Amino acid sequence: MNRSTRIAALTVFAAVLAAPALAQTVKVTPLGGIDGEFCPQDRALVFEDPNGTRILYDPGRTVAGGGDPRLGKIDIVLVSHMHGDHAGNAHNKAPNSGTCAAPDMSVSAMPNSNAANIAIAKKAKIVTGSEMPPFFAAKLKANGGDPADSMLARFGGSVTVGGVRIATVTAMHSNGLDPDYIGGDLGKAMKDAGIAGDVGLPTGFVLRFSNGLVAYLSGDTGITADQELVVRNHYQAKLAVMNIGDGFTTGPAEAAYVINELVKPAAVIASHANEVGTVGGKARPGSKTEAFVKASKVPVHLPLSGKTMEFDAAGKCTAGC
Numbered sequence: 001m002n003r004s005t006r007i008a009a010l011t012v013f014a015a016v017l018a019a020p021a022l023a024q025t026v027k028v029t030p031l032g033g034i035d036g037e038f039c040p041q042d043r044a045l046v047f048e049d050p051n052g053t054r055i056l057y058d059p060g061r062t063v064a065g066g067g068d069p070r071l072g073k074i075d076i077v078l079v080s081h082m083h084g085d086h087a088g089n090a091h092n093k094a095p096n097s098g099t100c101a102a103p104d105m106s107v108s109a110m111p112n113s114n115a116a117n118i119a120i121a122k123k124a125k126i127v128t129g130s131e132m133p134p135f136f137a138a139k140l141k142a143n144g145g146d147p148a149d150s151m152l153a154r155f156g157g158s159v160t161v162g163g164v165r166i167a168t169v170t171a172m173h174s175n176g177l178d179p180d181y182i183g184g185d186l187g188k189a190m191k192d193a194g195i196a197g198d199v200g201l202p203t204g205f206v207l208r209f210s211n212g213l214v215a216y217l218s219g220d221t222g223i224t225a226d227q228e229l230v231v232r233n234h235y236q237a238k239l240a241v242m243n244i245g246d247g248f249t250t251g252p253a254e255a256a257y258v259i260n261e262l263v264k265p266a267a268v269i270a271s272h273a274n275e276v277g278t279v280g281g282k283a284r285p286g287s288k289t290e291a292f293v294k295a296s297k298v299p300v301h302l303p304l305s306g307k308t309m310e311f312d313a314a315g316k317c318t319a320g321c
C-alpha cells in the first residue's frame with residue numbers, strides 16, 4: 001500500500017467504526033388516548049435509549065395501567081409532579097377506549113396512582129425530585145414493591161440509571177397531593193378542609209442518553225429564567241418536550257417564547273394541549289397545537305399516539321416524524 005491508499009483504507013476503517021455511533025438514535029413513542037392522534041389527556045411518552053433502557057415519562061391517564069400492552073419493558077418511570085393528569089389518578093380501560101374528544105378515564109388508580117401501579121407491575125425504578133420519593137417509596141412498600149426502587153434526583157444533582165443520566169429542573173407550577181392518595185380519617189379531614197398534602201416542588205427533567213442526546217421535559221411550568229440559565233446554558237438540551245395547554249401551564253405563545261428565546265433546542269415535541277390537537281394526524285385548524293407549530297422557530301413534532309420518532313444526538317428527527 002502506498003501512502004494515499006493507506007489513508008483511504010484508514011478513512012474507510014474510521015467510517016465503519018463511527019457508523020454505529022452515528023446511527024444511534026433515541027426512540028420516542030407517545031402512549032396517548034387514540035392511535036395516530038394528539039388528544040386532550042396525552043402526556044405519556046416512552047423514551048428508548050440506544051442501549052435498550054426504556055423510560056416512561058408522566059403516564060397520566062392514557063396508559064391503561066401496568067397491563068397496557070404498549071408498555072413492553074419499562075425500566076424507569078418519571079413523574080414530574082403529583083397532579084392526577086401526570087401521576088395518573090385514573091386511566092382508560094384499554095388503549096383507544098373512549099374518543100379523542102371524550103377520553104375514557106373510567107378506571108380509578110387511587111390510592112396508588114397509575115405511576116406506582118405501573119412501576120410495581122414492571123419492577124421499574126421511579127425517579128422523582130423534590131419530596132416525592134418518600135411518597136412513592138411508601139406506595140411501593142404497601143403494594144409488594146421495593147421502596148428502594150423510588151429514587152431521588154433533587155435539583156442540581158442527578159442519578160444515572162440504565163446508562164441514562166436523569167436530572168430534575170425548575171418547574172413553576174404547584175404540586176399539592178390529592179388527599180385521596182392519603183385516605184382514612186386524615187385524608188377525609190384534609191379533603192373537607194380543602195387542603196392538599198405537601199410533597200415539595202414540581203419538577204421538569206433533563207435526560208442525557210447514551211448517544212449524547214440531551215432532552216428537556218418541561219413538566220407543567222410557566223416561563224422560568226432557568227430555562228435559559230440551566231436547561232440551555234448548562235445542560236445544552238437539544239430536544240424539548242414542551243407543555244402548550246394554557247391556563248395551567250404555558251400556552252402556545254409562552255411555550256414558543258421558551259423554545260425560541262430560552263431553551264433554543266433543535267426540535268420540540270408538543271405536549272399537554274388539553275384539546276383535540278390533531279385530526280387525522282394533522283394539527284387541527286384553529287387549535288393551540290396549530291398556533292404553537294406556527295409560532296415555533298424550530299421543527300415541532302406532534303406526539304401522535306403509537307408513532308415512534310427517532311432523534312439523533314443533535315436533536316434532529318431522523319425517522320418517524
Ligand SMILES: [Zn+2]
Pocket residue numbers: 081083086173174220248
Ligand atoms: Zn399539574
